Amino acid sequence: MFRYILRRLLQMVLAFFGTTLIVYALTFAGQGDPIQALAGERPVTPAQRAYLTEKYHLDATGVGGFFYRYFDYVKNLLQGNLGESLTGRNIGDILQQAWPVTVQLALIALAVAIIFGVSAGVIAGIRRASIFDNSTLVLTLLVLGIPTIVLAPLAQYFLGVKWQLFPPTAGSDPTFYALLLPGIVLGSLSLATALRLTRASVAENLRADYVRTARSKGLVKRRIVVVHVLRNSLIPVVTFLGVELGNLMSGAIITEGVFNIPGVGFNLFRGIRTEDGPLVVGIVSVLVVVYLVSNLVVDVLYAVLDPRIRYE
């Protein structure tokens, strides 16, 4: 197991540089005039243009210029320096500020998905074709059908503005309570998917041979479900939730915008909008690490859940 993890970690290094190179290339290939984008609708003074061009090596163009800038970036990265955004702020500082709130938000969303999604999925799987099963199916269909960009403002308007159950926005230093509504909104999509995955998996495993054996052995139903069925049913769900954690970190762009939470998604959105190449690449590099690590955790979890899976 230890050797397996070590091997995976080494692979991750390669994967990291591969993805950052691609992201870097894509970001800078699609870039128009970042200096004009920075200035918005105002003309840029020649002085300002000269200053920024020199500072960000924007005069190095073409393929040679690209690699020059990329290696410059990697060199700084290896020294733990993510560089400066086009507005002159240290990207490390930006991320340091944005990270905690996004992690909190993602974990609330994940907790919502696990607590409600998985348990409702188990119940629906056991009582197939019951009223509970059918109603959750319809509900999840509804949630899956509504995109976050609609769901989030609706939740904000009804629960935050109209009935005032939650604060309409969370701000930068939010309480757990203020983060709850955005967390639920963010988690609802994964909740629906997790529910459906669990339900299908539980329903299938209930018909498995080992369950029949357990039942004929006279085991109580609760033990059959919790120890035998649930355990084996969780593998697809864990795969999904592990990857989803990465998604929640980066995919919070809409939710964070609607609820005014200055997290990672919020900053990524701003970076993209203002063509702030350094900021986008900086955030995406860190997100790549999150994805790689959560994938590793998922793979290791397989072995925990199913002893037949062994890594050497």
Added chain:
Amino acid sequence: MRVRRLAAWTALPLAVTLGLAACGSGGDGGSGGSGSSAVSIQIAEPKHLVPTNTTETSGAQVLTGLFSPLVDYDAQNKPYEVAAQSVTSSDNKVWTIKLKDGFTFHNGEKVTSEDYINAWNYGAYAPNGQDSNYFFEKIAGYTDLQGKAPKAKEMSGLKKVDDLTFTVTLSDPYIDFKTVLGYTAFYPMPDAAFSAPGVLKDSYEQAPIGQGPFKMKGTWQHDSKIDVERYDAYPGEKPKVKNIEFRIYQQLTAAYADVLADNLDVLPTIPSESLSTAPSDLGDRYKTSPMSSFQFLAFPTFDKDYSNPDVRKAISMAIDREEITKSVFKDSQQPARSFVSPVLPGYRENTAGKAGEFNPTEAKKLYQAAGGPSKIVISYNGDGGHKDWVDATVNQLKANLGVDAVGSAEPKFADLLTKVEKKQPVGMFRMAWVMDYPTMEDYLGPLYTTNGSSNYYGYSNPDFDRLVKEGSAAKTQDEAIAKYQQAEDILAKDMPVIPLRFGENVFGTSSKVKNVQMDLFQRVNLVKIEAAS
């Protein structure tokens, strides 16, 4: 045993969540807003908070609290002295600025004439890369500070007379110089801002020290908020509130939800998607006031399709401005038929004359006689909420001129400008202007003179350039306005752009504040705002 391990794995994320949540709730709950006495005002994340580097509204809004300008503008938009005792000149070339005694910076330093000179030199020195650099171009010696390796570090036009007096020599006489001094770029900076002469401290921007009615409380909390509190040693008009929180929002819709829920006190701009519902949502908390913005359609005058002024006039006459301001903007903007904003001294109604009147039959006749293009394209930036009115305009042109017309969206305004600068065919394109200081010159100069900084459409008329120049060099205000008006009449003849709409401040407040006044630059008057008892 394996079961227990499984339990541990599922329990871990939950425990972390709860643990983090517990940490989170330890804070002061900055979002709630309830219980705190600070008045909250929406801003976007400022790009910079250095006077000479701030040109956008959010940064300027914060700086109006931290700094006190030399002059401000009265109800008629004429300048009057605030931090200055007097601003005088006999020839409009050499200006003597006397400062009021008693102003101190928030760190206790006395404000002297040197603080102005140092700040302005810093702003004008090109290698510092300051956004407001070009505001100093009228001062003598400015050109020596430009380029990669400037010849000088200080403008020869700035001379200290004594601690409270300095003179500014301009390279050419300029009658409106006193008016210009109200702009953000002309605030002073204290010695404490500089680590060495001409070198600004990195930390200064995080907590700017000014001489205005409010001082920083803590530092700039990026993406979150900027807190300021009343500066008690301020000698001017005292603010009515003790604390102001500038709360940073990435999206206006989020701020709008907060205003609706009484969670935010002032939202200076209602998001366009909420304009139609805002008056009923907010009731008497929905407010409007004059503002200086000017929306227009520009012609690429270098494109032979649009090089004939009659074509341009015909297109202008085919647009029903009333209809669009009503149906698309819900009357939150006003139809425009002049080239300068109605808030200015010297503004006249309908300077565009016949070309500004909606007259479809006449328009069609003129268009055909002048041989206008069979297809009209209007380019705009797709990120600014312009699609609705461009589509409406395009439909009017189709119906009234009998031509094919389409709107063409560019991702961003920058992309549009880049294309225009490269003279790629974009057709007509949308532009907008918000003044920096209330003079006609601030509209005429940058937008239409041959070398104007925002003249993207290649318009050039020597007579016009000469009249604007003569206006700037005039001896009296009346004489200047007369020259500017003559210049505006040339625009009406040439029609390099089509005036469409003048903007208004459309803003919302909570029920917890009163006397919220917005100025022509979309900024809240921080001295007048009061907490409702």
